[in-house]
Amino acid sequence: MELYGLLNYALFMGVFIGIYALLALGLNIQWGFAGLFNAGIAGFFAVGAYTSAILTSAAAEGRIGGFELPVIVGWFGAMGAAALIAWPIGKICLRFRSDYLAIATIGIAEIIRLVIKSEAELTNSARGITGLPRPFGDLDYMASQAAYLGIVLVVLAIAYVLVERQFNAPWGRMMRAIRDNEDAARAMGKNIEYRRLEAFIFGAALMGLGGALFAHFNRSITPEAIDPMVATFLVWIMLILGGSGNNRGAILGAAVVWIIWSVSEIATDQLPHEYAVKAKYIRLFLIGLLLQLVLRFRPEGILPEPLRGDLRHTKEGNRS
Amino acid sequence: MKLKMLAIAGGLLAATALSTAGAKADVKIGLLGGVSGPIAAMAPAMIDAAQLAISQVNDQGGILDGETLVGVVGDSACNPQGGTDAATKAVNIEGVTAIVGPHCSGAVLAAAGSVTVPAGVTMVTPSGTSPEITGLDDNGMVFRTVPSDDYQGRALARTLREQGYEKVAVAYINNDYGTGLANAFKGEFEAQGGQIAGFAAHEDGKASYRSNLADLSSGGADTLVIFDYGDGTGLTILRQALENGFFERFVGGDGMKSDAVINELGTENLADYFASSPVGEASNALDTFNAAFTAVGGDPDAIFVTTSYDAAFMLALAIEKAGGDKAKVAESLREISNGEGEAILPGEWAKAKKLIDEGKAIDYKGAAGDHNFDVNGDVPGTFALFEVGAEGYEVVTNMK
Numbered sequence: 001m002e003l004y005g006l007l008n009y010a011l012f013m014g015v016f017i018g019i020y021a022l023l024a025l026g027l028n029i030q031w032g033f034a035g036l037f038n039a040g041i042a043g044f045f046a047v048g049a050y051t052s053a054i055l056t057s058a059a060a061e062g063r064i065g066g067f068e069l070p071v072i073v074g075w076f077g078a079m080g081a082a083a084l085i086a087w088p089i090g091k092i093c094l095r096f097r098s099d100y101l102a103i104a105t106i107g108i109a110e111i112i113r114l115v116i117k118s119e120a121e122l123t124n125s126a127r128g129i130t131g132l133p134r135p136f137g138d139l140d141y142m143a144s145q146a147a148y149l150g151i152v153l154v155v156l157a158i159a160y161v162l163v164e165r166q167f168n169a170p171w172g173r174m175m176r177a178i179r180d181n182e183d184a185a186r187a188m189g190k191n192i193e194y195r196r197l198e199a200f201i202f203g204a205a206l207m208g209l210g211g212a213l214f215a216h217f218n219r220s221i222t223p224e225a226i227d228p229m230v231a232t233f234l235v236w237i238m239l240i241l242g243g244s245g246n247n248r249g250a251i252l253g254a255a256v257v258w259i260i261w262s263v264s265e266i267a268t269d270q271l272p273h274e275y276a277v278k279a280k281y282i283r284l285f286l287i288g289l290l291l292q293l294v295l296r297f298r299p300e301g302i303l304p305e306p307l308r309g310d311l312r313h314t315k316e317g318n319r320s
Numbered sequence: 321m322k323l324k325m326l327a328i329a330g331g332l333l334a335a336t337a338l339s340t341a342g343a344k345a346d347v348k349i350g351l352l353g354g355v356s357g358p359i360a361a362m363a364p365a366m367i368d369a370a371q372l373a374i375s376q377v378n379d380q381g382g383i384l385d386g387e388t389l390v391g392v393v394g395d396s397a398c399n400p401q402g403g404t405d406a407a408t409k410a411v412n413i414e415g416v417t418a419i420v421g422p423h424c425s426g427a428v429l430a431a432a433g434s435v436t437v438p439a440g441v442t443m444v445t446p447s448g449t450s451p452e453i454t455g456l457d458d459n460g461m462v463f464r465t466v467p468s469d470d471y472q473g474r475a476l477a478r479t480l481r482e483q484g485y486e487k488v489a490v491a492y493i494n495n496d497y498g499t500g501l502a503n504a505f506k507g508e509f510e511a512q513g514g515q516i517a518g519f520a521a522h523e524d525g526k527a528s529y530r531s532n533l534a535d536l537s538s539g540g541a542d543t544l545v546i547f548d549y550g551d552g553t554g555l556t557i558l559r560q561a562l563e564n565g566f567f568e569r570f571v572g573g574d575g576m577k578s579d580a581v582i583n584e585l586g587t588e589n590l591a592d593y594f595a596s597s598p599v600g601e602a603s604n605a606l607d608t609f610n611a612a613f614t615a616v617g618g619d620p621d622a623i624f625v626t627t628s629y630d631a632a633f634m635l636a637l638a639i640e641k642a643g644g645d646k647a648k649v650a651e652s653l654r655e656i657s658n659g660e661g662e663a664i665l666p667g668e669w670a671k672a673k674k675l676i677d678e679g680k681a682i683d684y685k686g687a688a689g690d691h692n693f694d695v696n697g698d699v700p701g702t703f704a705l706f707e708v709g710a711e712g713y714e715v716v717t718n719m720k
Binding site for chain 2: 004008016120125127134144214223229261269280
């Protein structure tokens with residue numbers, strides 16, 4: 001019984017880590033490799049979640065829907081919609097640099113959240129969309145969770161392999177060149193604006209996919225899920241802690257932060273009963289402290305960005 | 321650093337493993353609430369009220385064979401991420417028999433969909449008011465002790481029509497609470513032949529709502545119906561509407577029945593202000609609870625404390641009735657409060673336990689109402705319309 005419970009909890013954490021790892025991977029494309037400070041992850045997460053929800057849910061009065069398409073169509077739709085939304089946003093906002101881009105994307109995410117909260121015909125406004133199909137949802141509790149974890153892991157593995165290949169390809173080198181020295185890259189004849197837009201859209205599509213996986217896991221999506229704390233800043237902490245610019249770091253960061261986030265509550269529950277409520281706030285503090293410590297003592301993250309190609313030899317040579 | 325991280329994570333896991341080993345004989349129920357997040361100010365009082373029910377059970381001989389009932393507090397953070405995480409921990413790590421909460425509708429929907437319904441754990445939310453919860457495909461495992469916004473919105477619409485209101489404007493806060501109430505109200509008010517001359521959502525926390533109010537009053541309504549919180553944005557709207565004379569009469573939902581309104585605006589300015597609110601039907605049940613909650617230092621007027629208390633106490637009764645069997649809790653929950661049998665008031669645990677042991681039917685009369693669940697696990701709730709008198713809020717009429 002005890003073991004059964006622990007295993008169930010582990011499966012659940014696995015699903016969440018997988019979903020957050022997808023978000024972190026998406027952010028890694030944008031920040032880690034293209035240097036785009038996107039603080040609007042929640043917006044693309046929401047677009048993906050709602051697109052998939054609308055495409056796959058049963059008809060409901062007062063809002064569009066009832067397409068009841070297979071879940072897989074919903075997921076591809078989620079990626080497509082998030083990318084489509086990212087395109088005009090990128091067109092306009094990517095002219096900004098670093099902190100200005102962050103402010104613009106926070107604003108965009110907030111706009112998306114308010115639209116979702118207000119448009120009853122599109123998203124059922126504040127009530128959200130319920131009754132989403134969950135793949136293998138009819139199995140019993142543990143089997144269903146295990147099956148969903150399997151799906152998430154397969155999706156994550158595919159995303160990881162594709163992104164990793166892309167980063168090691170000439171495209172990746174070019175993106176890093178643009179990130180590290182824009183003028184030099186421009187002098188080489190690279191189309192900076194276009195390439196930055198590419199990275200922004202790819203990243204957004206992955207975030208949309210993460211949102212879709214999240215919505216179907218919970219069988220529902222409500223505007224409360226688009227909380228910037230859990231959908232934007234937690235992802236940033238994961239990437240920074242894991243190591244931006246390193247895909248494995250992004251996934252590891254997602255795992256470490258979520259485990260600490262989730263398990264720390266069990267630890268604080270050991271405090272005496274009268275502190276049970278107060279202790280919950282320690283978790284928020286803990287995550288903030290963690291970020292401070294990482295930024296102070298290990299700004300490159302747990303797994304730093306790998307040095308690639310010829311550069312590796314020269315760097316290692318210099319170091320000795 | 322990597323090692324340190326692993327060490328930290330490992331340490332936390334070890335703490336978990338140690339904690340789950342002990343306390344075998346206890347019966348646990350999860351108390352999931354939005355401790356952090358947007359309703360952080362409301363959650364502690366709600367959890368305290370649920371803890372009161374638990375301590376009453378333990379003071380009066382405990383549950384089942386004298387076992388201790390333990391409330392495990394979890395932070396559902398008022399969002400689906402936190403709600404599912406807290407519910408998973410409560411169900412799998414703590415091994416709870418049933419759950420009170422989560423507090424916010426989005427968390428309820430997600431936790432039900434991914435955790436408690438598949439795991440077969442009964443859940444009673446004291447404050448998830450979204451009408452979406454009614455239609456949830458939940459195998460009869462999700463209940464609530466707070467009426468759906470649908471009920472209150474409709475009851476208020478009927479009452480206003482009975483009192484001769486013809487043309488009203490509606491301002492509602494843009495969240496599940498405000499939207500649910502406003503839409504239910506609008507549908508029923510129009511069905512009863514009334515006219516909605518303005519209908520607009522607003523975001524909370526703005527400094528001025530004068531342009532919203534001007535828009536709403538341009539339809540020619542003399543009454544403004546506000547679905548908002550009386551200690552927040554709702555107060556701002558009411559004040560600015562009064563200052564600028566946009567409307568003559570004001571009607572609020574239960575969120576507006578706040579003492580902050582009277583304290584801030586003054587009784588003399590509120591002659592044309594009414595608010596609807598759920599009331600406990602057997603009022604001595606409410607008095608009993610109020611006295612008990614005040615005695616432990618709680619504020620019985622805090623929002624949703626009565627529903628939280630009822631949820632916890634009823635789950636305790638249901639667990640007793642089910643003999644501690646998780647699978648039977650949902651069924652038992654209906655049996656202990658179906659309007660038949662000897663009445664049980666808040667805190668009467670020893671009496672209830674004795675009757676259950678003798679196999680007699682009991683009927684819990686809660687602090688927030690009778691809680692006779694319908695097929696969807698909803699309670700119809702009883703509401704009254706209040707006006708502001710010398711002593712604070714006074715009942716004008718009961719709403720049907």
